[in-house]
Every structure is written in C-alpha cells, then in structure tokens.
Amino acid sequence: MTSSADHKPLKNAPKVPAVAKPSSSVLLISPTNQILFLHRVRTSSSFASAHVFPGGALSKTHDGPIPAPEDPMRHTDGPAYRLAAIRETFEESGILLATSKKTGRLFTEISDEEREQGRRDVHSGKVKFIDLMENWGAVPDVEGLKPFTRWITPENVPKRFSTQMYIYLLPLAQISSASDSSSSGLKAEEDEIVIPTPTHDGGIEHTAARFLPANKWINLARQNRIILFPPQFLLTLLLSTYLAPTVTGPDSPIPSLSQLQAERDALLSFLYKPRTYAGEPEVSFAEACISPVALGKGEYGDKGQDGVGGVGRDTAVLVLDRPGNEVQGRGRRGLKEWVVTTKFVKTGPSDVDVRRREDVLGTTRVAGKL
Known part of the structure; x- marks a missing residue:
C-alpha cells in the first residue's frame, strides 16, 4: 500500500532515483463521448483516494516481454x-476492448457471470489474459488505442512510473436505450454508477467507476470535490x-450521432496535427513525453512578487517541457504551451489548474530561457 507521500515531490532528489515502472493508462470514451474515471480508496496500492483512468503496471506474465x-x-x-x-481496463472496469473473431465488432459474446469470473481469474494469475481472449474468441483491439502523451514521474518522487497514455473510443453504434438513459445525464456523484464497481479484489482498489463529460470532471476537481x-x-x-462540450447539466440533450462523430473527428485532428507555440514547432500530443518539474522560488514571476497572475508562494508551478532524464x-x-499549478497537501494535489505558460512565467521565458 502507498500513501499520498509516495507521489509528493521531495525537496531534494535522491542520489539514485527509483526506477520508473512501465505502466499504461486509458482515457476510455463512451458512446456519448464521456470519460471513464475510477475512484480509488484510501488503501489503494497507488494514487489513494484519487480519481484515475483505468490502467496499471505492465506484467511479463500477461503482456509479454518488457524492455529493460x-x-x-x-x-x-x-x-x-x-x-x-x-x-488493466478489463480488470478494473469490466469493459473489454476487444473484437469478436466471429463478427469483427466489439466483443460482447459472454454473460455477466463469465466476464466477472474472467476478471478475477486474470487478476489472480489463474489464467493468462491472452489465453482467456483465445478461449472466448476475442482479439484485443490494440490498434484502437490512440497514443496521447507519455508521462515519466520526476526523479524527486519516491514512487515512479513511465506511463503511456491512450485514448480509446467505444463505438458510437453501441449506444442502447439503457446506456443512453444512465450515462448521458449529469447525475449527482452519489447516484448509481454506470460501470459496475470493480470486484476482482473485493473493492479494495476502487469504490466506483463511471462516465461523465470531461467538463463535469474538471468542475468537480476545481471545486476540490x-x-x-x-x-x-x-x-x-x-x-x-x-x-460533449454542450452536455453541462441533467437536462442537456444528447448530441446526435453525427454531432458525436464530428466531436471525435475534431479530437483526432487535434491529437495529430502539427502544432506551434511562440513561433516554434511543438510536438504532437501523440508523441509528447512529459516529466513535470516543480520550479523553485525565484524561477517564476517577478522578483518582488510571489508569482505572475496570482500564483501564491504555497502554489507549485509545474513546467511540462522536460521529457525526463531517461x-x-x-x-x-514535452509541452511548452502550458504549466500546471497546484498545492501539494497531505491528501494529495489540490487546487489543480492549467495556465498558459506566459501567464505564469512571463513573456521573457516563453522563448526557451527556462
């Protein structure tokens, strides 16, 4: 078990940093273009009490050879x-990102009981994941995963990961009347979850899993809820x-299929298109590798201020343009255009937000002087 301290930057990096453990994570997009988050409990093995995307460490047993x-x-x-x-998405949420050998479409040819037993068997090591897929006649849809940045934990953090992020778009054609009614509206956080609570470990790692529009998740985070x-x-x-930018409340209408597809097309264009910042080429989001660095006092803002744009002395400024020593x-x-501001408290990061680089660091540092 880890605590929030395992993910909080130390004042000084250790002489021999911890090896970054390879891991994967998925931004899973529902048929109504909402994002799945899992809520980890206080006793979770990592990122305790936080909301996270499905994902976890690579396994030689299940995933094949892992580079040294x-x-x-x-x-x-x-x-x-x-x-x-x-x-990991299957183990943690019960959603299997695989195609059927019979139909070539999203695999749905097992009962709820078979799915839950499969999750338990893979998690316990009773069966290899790829063998389970073969027995079920399913093919993992590895081509459906869209790379969306890599994150390498800074060297001054005790528990480190090298995490490949992906986007996966569940088929729009999979919308059903039941899922429409449960996943499209913005219900209170206490409402019944959309995806069954993961049961592979008796609920030790997660207490809830649900889809909500991205803007709703951001609002909840900005309120520190x-x-x-x-x-x-x-x-x-x-x-x-x-x-789902127009889905802002319980009464928001469900976008049409053509609107949903247009949203996805715009997202994929954003993901891969060439970018520039301050007149210089920027890496695409599919290729970006980010190892956040917290700036020290005097490294942002004017000398006589805590920081430009209201950044206080108790707020950390993380730059995202460093790819990591590895x-x-x-x-x-990495990405130069934005910085992240946050306060590191006992329970984890709070007051997290994203700001334009020049708004915090000043225009003199936009051109690569920092």
Missing part, C-alpha cells in the same frame, strides 16, 4: 504497453473542449 531499464524502447509505445492497457493528479487533470481539460538525447520533447 536501459533499453530505449522502455519509454516508447509498444506491444506490451498496449496489451497492458486493454488488460475529487482529487485529480496533474496528468489526469491536463488531459481531461484538453478533451473537454472537444467531447529519454534525454533521444529526440523526445
């Missing part, structure tokens, strides 16, 4: 990362512009 720490491919999208993303770590906050905020010299780049 010194291998450049360890921090690159690859087969093990993709299979782990699908396996839920905990989102900086990567989850930034990526959800970016998606909120494109997915990939230095390999052409990987």
Whole structure:
C-alpha cells in the first residue's frame, strides 16, 4: 500500500532515483463521448483516494516481454504497453476492448457471470489474459488505442512510473436505450454508477467507476470535490473542449450521432496535427513525453512578487517541457504551451489548474530561457 507521500515531490532528489515502472493508462470514451474515471480508496496500492483512468503496471506474465531499464524502447509505445492497457481496463472496469473473431465488432459474446469470473481469474494469475481472449474468441483491439502523451514521474518522487497514455473510443453504434438513459445525464456523484464497481479484489482498489463529460470532471476537481493528479487533470481539460462540450447539466440533450462523430473527428485532428507555440514547432500530443518539474522560488514571476497572475508562494508551478532524464538525447520533447499549478497537501494535489505558460512565467521565458 502507498500513501499520498509516495507521489509528493521531495525537496531534494535522491542520489539514485527509483526506477520508473512501465505502466499504461486509458482515457476510455463512451458512446456519448464521456470519460471513464475510477475512484480509488484510501488503501489503494497507488494514487489513494484519487480519481484515475483505468490502467496499471505492465506484467511479463500477461503482456509479454518488457524492455529493460536501459533499453530505449522502455519509454516508447509498444506491444506490451498496449496489451497492458486493454488488460488493466478489463480488470478494473469490466469493459473489454476487444473484437469478436466471429463478427469483427466489439466483443460482447459472454454473460455477466463469465466476464466477472474472467476478471478475477486474470487478476489472480489463474489464467493468462491472452489465453482467456483465445478461449472466448476475442482479439484485443490494440490498434484502437490512440497514443496521447507519455508521462515519466520526476526523479524527486519516491514512487515512479513511465506511463503511456491512450485514448480509446467505444463505438458510437453501441449506444442502447439503457446506456443512453444512465450515462448521458449529469447525475449527482452519489447516484448509481454506470460501470459496475470493480470486484476482482473485493473493492479494495476502487469504490466506483463511471462516465461523465470531461467538463463535469474538471468542475468537480476545481471545486476540490475529487482529487485529480496533474496528468489526469491536463488531459481531461484538453478533451473537454472537444467531447460533449454542450452536455453541462441533467437536462442537456444528447448530441446526435453525427454531432458525436464530428466531436471525435475534431479530437483526432487535434491529437495529430502539427502544432506551434511562440513561433516554434511543438510536438504532437501523440508523441509528447512529459516529466513535470516543480520550479523553485525565484524561477517564476517577478522578483518582488510571489508569482505572475496570482500564483501564491504555497502554489507549485509545474513546467511540462522536460521529457525526463531517461529519454534525454533521444529526440523526445514535452509541452511548452502550458504549466500546471497546484498545492501539494497531505491528501494529495489540490487546487489543480492549467495556465498558459506566459501567464505564469512571463513573456521573457516563453522563448526557451527556462
């Protein structure tokens, strides 16, 4: 078990940083373009009490060979990362991102009882995930995963990961009357969840799993009603512009299929299109590699201020343009355009938000002087 301290930056990085453990995570998009989050409990093995995307560490048993720490491919999208993303999503949410060998469509040819037993068997190691897929006549849809940044935990954090983020779009054609009524409206957080609570570990890791529009998750985080770590906050905020932006309340109408598809097309264009910032080329979101760095006093704002734009002395400013020492010299780049501001408290990050780089660091630092 870990605590929030395992994810809080230390004042000084250790001489020998912890090895970043390879992991995968999925921003799972519903047929109505909403995002799935899992709520971890206080005793969770990582990111306790936070809301997180489905995901977890790579497994040699289930996912195949994992590149060694010194291998450049360890921090690159690859087969093990993709299979782990699908396996962990299945274990944690019960949603299987696979196609049927019979129909070529999303695999739905098992009963609820078979699905739950499969989740337990994979989690316990009773059966290999790929063997279960073969027995069921399912093929993991690794090609359906869209890379959406990699995050390498900074060296001054005790528990470190190298996490490949993906977007997966569940088919629009899978909308049913039951799912429409339960997943499209904005109900109170106490309402019945949309996706069954994960049961593979008796509810030890998660207490809830549900879809909501990205803008709703961001509003809850800004009110500190839920905990989102900086990567989850930034990526959800970016998606909120494109997915279900008009669904803002319980009475919001469900967008038409053509509107939903248009939202997805705009998102994918945003994901892959060439970008520039301050007149210089920026890396695409599909290729970005980010190792957030918390700036120290005097590294942001004017000398006589706590910070530009109302950034107080108790607020950390995380720059996102560093790719991490593990990939230095390999052409990987982070994102310059934004910084994350947050306060690190006992329970985890609070008051998380994303600001334009120049609004916090000042225009003199936009051109790469920091």
